[in-house]
Amino acid sequence: MRTFTLPGTDLVVSDVILGLMRIWDKTDDEIRALVRAGWEAGVNFVDHADIYGGGVEHRCEERFAQALKLTPAERSQLIIQTKCGINLAENYFDFSAQRILTQVEGSLKALQTDHIDILLLHRPDALVEPEEVAQALDQLHQQGKVRYFGVSNHTPNQIELLKTAVTQPLIVNQLQFSIPHASLVTAPLTANMAVLDQSIDRDNGLLDYCRLHQITPQAWSPFQHGFFKGSFIGDRENFAALNDVLDRLAERYQASPIAIATAWILRHPAHWQVVLGTTRPERVQAACQGSEIRLTRPEWYELLKAAGHRVP
Ligand SMILES: NC(=O)c1ccc[n+]([C@@H]2O[C@H](COP(=O)([O-])OP(=O)(O)OC[C@H]3O[C@@H](n4cnc5c(N)ncnc54)[C@H](OP(=O)(O)O)[C@@H]3O)[C@@H](O)[C@H]2O)c1
DSSP states (O other), rough: OEEEEEESSSSSEEEEEOOOOOOOTTOOHHHHHHHHHHHHHTOOOEEEOOOTTTTTTTTHHHHHOOOOOOOOHHHHHSSSEEEEOTTTTEEEEOOOOOHHHHHHHHHHHTTTSSSSEEEESSSTTTTTHHHHHEEEEEEEHTTTTTEEEEEOOOOOHHHHHHTTOOOOEEEEEEEOOSSOOHHHHHHHTTOOOOOOOOGSSSSSSHHHHHTTOOOOEEESTTTOTTTTBOTTTTTTHHHHHHHHHHHHHHHHHHHHHHHHHHHHHHOOOOOOOEEEEEOOOOOHHHGGGGOOOOOOHHHHHHHHHTTTTTOO
């Protein structure tokens, strides 16, 4: 597993992150086996959110802490990231200071820890007041409850707006990105073209913005297509050409297709981290092998085209 120092921090992080959104109904043994598989493959980073829990707030955070019972030494070696800003019960977004502070208290309690390494603002709140966000983040940082901050699903201007008041560095932007769901790279490939749907810029130059501002992008749903429509890996009905290439490259690199799909994201020079969502230890191990594979430029483009994207 390759590691790197997350720009703007003193955190040395793994290329691959274990996303724990789907562990809410797993047993202690299953959660331990999942985290151990990641740990043995070199993953030192887990991703949570206050809303992960099958409809119950903080449930995944709680199940993780209950199952792992981390010693202080283990806790110090693990980077714990969580998120807030979504009101799940009433289906709206909320970046008010009160909501941020309350949810972080809930996460600290559920995670059985005295600090969160990275806190992300989950989805942009249309009613955001940057001054209020700044006040909450400063308070959390001064109290030692959160070390670093970032965002998720934010456009460049939404980040710039936050930065009019927020002085805590925003070091991460977690975004949906996979070979089929790749508008972050495919729209710029067809910039300024009139006839292609692909050329519609849905992300406002977001990936270049992240690179320009040393914001690390993290890819959520790296193996899904659409919005949680299922994994494209092995789905020959919808992604036959892509799976042909994945299988061929897997053979070439003596790895599995999931490792190739991971390597495709990591090959991009924005220095992505890949947030795995699988609950199966063997898939974690297989995906982590992708960190050691550096696809060639022709291979990277071949996968892009096999998913149906245009290189005009
Ligand atoms: N910031 C955000 O807005 C946001 C949104 C969504 C998720 N996230 C984060 O991103 C993480 C990953 O998201 P995700 O769970 O949607 O990602 P994913 O890794 O693309 O999808 C995992 C799901 O696909 C299934 N799957 C089926 N066949 C598979 C195959 N061949 N290979 C791999 N997986 C297969 C897995 O089942 P098995 O468990 O049986 O393997 C699991 O249900 C989450 O845990 C969460 O931490 C963030």
